Amino acid sequence: MGLELPFRLEKIARDSNLAYFLLFVASILLFVTPINGNNPLDVFCPSDKDNYTLGSPFRNNLEQLLGKLASRTAKKGFYSSSAGDGTDQVFGQALCRHDVNRSACGDCVRNASQEIMNKCNRKDADIWYEYCQISYSYSNFFSVINYLGQYPDSNNQTQNVSNPNELSSSLKELMDGLISEATSASSLFAVGSLNFSSQERVYGLVQCTRRISENDCGNCLVQALGDLRSCCSSHQGGTVVSRYCNVRFELYRFYYLHSKGFGKARIILLVIGILAGSLLLSLALGVYVARQRRKRIITGDEERDENVLLQKLPKPIELSISKGDLQCSDDMLVMDLATLRVATANFCVTNKLGQGGFGIIYKGILPGGNEIAVKRLSRKSWQGMEEFKNEITLIAKLKHKNLVRLLGWGMDGHEKLLVYEYMANKSLDVFLSDPVKRSQLDWSARYNIIDGIARGLLYLHEYSVPKIIHRDLKLSNVLLDIDMVAKISDFGMARIFSEKQNVANTRRVVGTFGYMAPEYAMEGQFSAKSDVFSFGVILLEIISGKKNSGFYLTKRASSLLKYAWILWNEGKELEFVDPFLLKSFAPVDVCRTIQIGLLCVQEDPADRPLMTDVVILLESGPAVLSQPKQPAFSVGRDIPLDTLLMPESSCTNDIIASTMSPR
Known part of the structure; x- marks a missing residue:
């Protein structure tokens, strides 16, 4: 992609002792760099x-x-x-x-x-x-990550570029790459640039605060990038800041790659560097030795962690295969690293299908021609180990046409790999993000996808033994097979519920901004109703063709949920519908489905229906629906509804208020 990588000498340092000398000198030069910035953004x-x-x-x-x-x-x-x-x-x-x-x-x-x-x-x-x-x-905001993007007044320069469309495309490519880079860096920071024409270049920066996980960092940056593209795609540059992460782009290099223009101070430093060369080399060697010793300690810790994990995995699943062979253990394939390297062309970037919270997913082809999807878990943290164990022990035996099936797994040293059935049409997120692909989804296709997601969730909540709460349902975790059948994927954050259990609490909130129910995001409380909330967000995204995470209407509404609520109360539901659907739906059906979505995203979990009710409502034709209450706006930016009017909906002839209570 041609990214410039600032101060990444630590990577080079793994390859040569000389790099430690350079790193040391660079740190001295950087220490005295004169930088100004006295005015708040x-x-x-x-x-x-x-x-x-x-x-x-x-x-x-x-x-x-x-x-x-x-x-x-x-x-x-x-x-x-x-x-x-x-x-x-x-x-x-x-x-x-x-x-x-x-x-x-x-x-x-x-x-x-x-x-x-x-x-x-x-x-x-x-x-x-x-x-x-x-x-x-006054509250401990370290324990709950709640994105709230802000837009500095500096975002005011209109574009003056030869090809705005190329800039928009290159900006997305650049920032996606920087997000991937930052979430794998200890600094949670990355900068870089990319040409979008023969003479023009776009520069970007992403950074997270250090007290959040790489998964939370990635979620925050994706949310901020959606806001950045919404607010500033027609500008020469833009910045979105928040408590937990920041993103910025410009048409000039605004960040520091190396030190320049130090004058006398720089000359003095260079002289000192030459005179003290032997000392610096000695220090560099000491750093190298200490680093190698620490690496051996960390490696030993990781091996002990993996041994603990293997002891916790189900006994029928064993690493007893020879290289290149496949063995079937119950319903699971166990594959070695060599087999999966060949299948994915050594995890080639051209085979990359996407990136989840804890790893990258690649397309693979087995020797027999069968296509698979391989998730390569991150080596960085125990969270990846937990997800690995969770998928194998929890999801391996789930079988439903609306759930992506886990076919097998493999482990070799630090490599942890999960193998899934291949989904030819990738994720629902890919379809809704691409205007060409989105235009291919008529009302019938979208309704079938909504129904498929609902049935998959219903299976997890009611018919799976044990009962499972997904906790991270979003567009990118809904995959589409060759026949456009929706399948829920990525169960690394899922949790088991006992037969009589309804609610659980956690101190560590995991999930994705824009999809988390308010009681989960703010209090760590999750249940089947928190999955219902996420489903409601997805339903409204499918109908509108817009993402809640990237929605931006300053005067009209601050979130997709609020926008849907306002239009529904004004009887203008059809303004909410994706223009690509205008010739393929019956207005009554769309109004009804929007109302079901609004029922799912109500602020109080007790007001939301269970998935049993949702599936019935989706398939029961002109059945009676209850009137939704105001959605939860507290999980994102909010603008007061001081002047909201409440006229009767244009669909009240077919959707009548009732006293149906969600169970």
């Missing part, structure tokens, strides 16, 4: 949060917390902590852009600490500069 001071007063315990705790941020953030580029206790406790974090030096980082955080108190006296606030950001709150 944006300040978020929410009006719905309580005020604090001068001299109050909260204010004193805030001052104590902010006082620690500058020096401690400058050391590693990120710092998070809290001050005080009880109702006056303050949680805070500071993050510097990874390509700036320590001095500039410290100066920026000190400036931001003072400015955030000058500009806001709320108990929850964020401030963003070009080189750093600070967030604080």
Whole structure:
């Protein structure tokens, strides 16, 4: 893709001792780089949060917390902590852009600490500069990741490029690559550029705060990228900032790749570097030796983790095969790494089908000609190990036409691989993102997909033994086979429920912004009703042809759910429908299906139907439907509905209010 990779010397360092010398010198040069950035990009001071007063315990705790941020953030580029206790406790974090030096980082955080108190006296606030950001709150926002994108006023330059369509396409390719790069980097940061014409180039930057997982980082960046393309695709550049991640693009290089123009300071440093060359080489060798020793320790830890995992896997599944052979264990194939390398052309990028939360998925062809999809789990964390175990032990025996079937698995050293049936039409996300493919989905095809997803969820919730809650249902986890049959995939985050269990809680919220039910995103509480919420979001996305994650209408509505709710209340449901469907549906059917979607995304879980009810409603023709209540808007950006009118819907002749209560 031609990405420029800044300060990635740590990768080179694995190949030569000389690189450690270069890395050391580069770090000294970077330390003194003069960088300016004194004006804030944006300040978020929410009006719905309580005020604090001068001299109050909260204010004193805030001052104590902010006082620690500058020096401690400058050391590693990120710092998070809290001050005080009880109702006056303050949680805070500071993050510097990874390509700036320590001095500039410290100066920026000190400036931001003072400015955030000058500009806001709320108990929850964020401030963003070009080189750093600070967030604080009365609540522990480290435990629950809730995306809330902001758009700085600097997003105001209109385009002046030769081919805007090429820019849009190249921007997506560039940013998708940077997101993949950042989520696999310890810094959770990446920059790069890509040509979109013979003389024009687009530059991009993505970064997450350090206290979130690579999966949460990826989800946040995807959400922010959707907002960036929505708000700024017609501009020469754009920035979307949030508490947990930031994205930016420009038509010029705005980030730092190397040091330039140091004048006398640079000359002095170079002289010092030459005179102290032997010392630096000695230090570099010491770093190399320490790194190798640490690598051996980490390798040993990973091997112990994998041994623990193998002990927990079902006994019939064993790694007892020879290279290149296949053995059937119950209904599962066990494959060795060599077989899957051949099948995927050594995991060639041209065979890449997509990327999930914990790994990349590749197309493969077995010696007999059978096509498969191979998920190569990330080596980086135990989360990948947990997903690996979860898929094998939980999902292996599930068989339903609307669930993607796990065919087998393999493990070799650090490699953990899951093998699925191949879906020729990839994901529903691919279809809805591509105008050409989306135009091929008429109302009948979309309705069948909606019904298929509903039936797959119904099986998991009611007929599977044990009962399973998916927890990460979204467009990219709905795959389409050669006949356009919808199949739910990716059960790495799924959880088992006992026969009599209805609700569970978790301290670690996993999932995807835009699809998580509010009770799950805010309180960690999940149930079959949280899957129903995700299904409702997907249903509305299928009908509208728009994604909730990338929806952007400043004056009309701030989310796809709110947009659907407003139009339904105004009796203008047909304005919500994808224009590609205008010649292939009956208005009554679409109005009815939108209403089912709104029933599924109601804020109170008790108001949402179960999947049993949803399947019945989808197939029962002109049956009676209850009136939906306001959807949950709290899981994304919100604009008050001060002037919302409530006229009768244009579909009330066929969809009548009733007292049907979801079970």
